[in-house]
């Protein structure tokens with residue numbers, strides 16, 4: 502059974518990606534920070550659920566060892582874990598910048614390097630690394646400056662790792678704009694956000710699940726970005 506590792510998969514997009522690939526017969530290894538009820542649900546479905554707060558010292562090394570204790574191969578790694586923090590909520594700009602760069606760039610960088618042998622060991626023709634970035638990589642974000650910069654760093658890692666690991670390992674980004682709102686998003690924010698894209702809708706997690714499927718089913722796409730943004734660039 503081929504194994505897929507997804508970081509931050511205890512809720513929302515990561516959770517639905519994990520459930521989809523469990524249903525398709527993959528062995529899932531997921532990381533979670535907070536033990537949401539979904540963790541027990543995923544474990545019940547056969548997923549290996551590893552608690553991991555990437556802000557903790559040594560978190561990446563510990564995760565690598567625990568992944569290696571469960572599997573000698575990886576069909577894919579999906580770097581999904583993310584913190585959508587911003588300058589208006591976090592006046593400690595120094596700490597904010599470091600935490601954004603850590604979760605969105607340093608963790609994927611270190612995990613990719615440490616887990617390359619497992620990706621190369623898959624029986625499949627190819628293995629995949631998917632970096633989940635953000636539409637703001639191409640535009641910037643005045644309200645999420647450090648977040649956008651860190652996602653841009655992750656976007657650049659896509660091209661470096663694609664060149665380094667080809668042809669066995671394909672490396673691509675998925676760059677969404679609005680996929681799903683947060684429960685705390687008020688009506689005014691929702692109306693304003695929907696107007697940002699020409700499609701003017703909240704597509705839901707299936708949009709990203711479909712994108713992951715497309716990338717994993719490709720034998721040719723690497724070093725590229727799947728932009729799931731409702732035509733935001735056309736407004």
Ligand SMILES: NC(=O)C1=CN([C@@H]2O[C@H](COP(=O)(O)OP(=O)(O)OC[C@H]3O[C@@H](n4cnc5c(N)ncnc54)[C@H](OP(=O)(O)O)[C@@H]3O)[C@@H](O)[C@H]2O)C=CC1
Pocket residue numbers: 508509510511512513514515533534535553554555556580581582583584585604633634635636677678679680681682
């Ligand atoms: N939702 C959307 O519309 C969009 C999403 N994206 C991107 O898609 C991906 C998934 O989005 P979404 O599902 O909304 O993500 P969430 O904001 O729900 O975060 C996903 C998970 O990341 C975990 N996480 C955050 N910080 C850490 C940390 N330091 N260590 C370990 N885990 C951590 C969270 O853990 P905990 O549960 O403990 O908080 C959470 O469960 C993200 O990369 C996001 O940037 C991009 C554009 C739009």
Ligand SMILES: Nc1nc2c(c(=O)[nH]1)N=C([C@H](O)[C@@H](O)CO)CN2
Pocket residue numbers: 582583584585635677678679680681682683694
């Ligand atoms: N980690 C997260 N990143 C992002 C989220 C989120 O909820 N968690 N949400 C967005 C927005 O949907 C944005 O794309 C539209 O306002 C961006 N990143």
